[in-house]
Amino acid sequence: MVSTFELAENVVGIIIDTDLDEELIENVQAKILDKIEVHEEISIFFEIKRGSKLGFKAFLEQMTFNLNHTRSFRKIAVVSDLDWLRNSMFIKDLIMPTDIKSFTNEERLTALAWISE
Template structure:
């Protein structure tokens, strides 16, 4: 399964929701083969790079202006 996630600046995510999302993705990491994260929020991009080292999953972070590249990559 492929997962495309776009997070715009100004979106608020609670710590509880963030933790729940992380647990879900770790639990179901074998179900995903690619995750494209599109955001200009630096801490999300850093976390995606960090999480990529924790699970056997191809996670790539893209800037907002690279949205089309992210969609092309996830479709490959």
């Protein structure tokens, strides 16, 4: 299931508590595009709940989406206990100017504070 919430007018929160597949990624992207239509630049809080799985194909699809819309993103906070996902955030420095930080599930409140700045 995908839950969304707003921290501010230009900050969208997305919480995933199920395995991510292509259909779910499309739903997430639609929510992001709706927000981009209203605001030129947005920040995204993206949390994958403990026990959820993110396949590599779905990850690549989301990264491609992010690259295509990189000028629309101010910040992206990724909260997950998936080590490979958090560790892959260093790649963003090579390909995206967006400020992206990863956090563990225990650092969720820190992530919320950072994305709201």
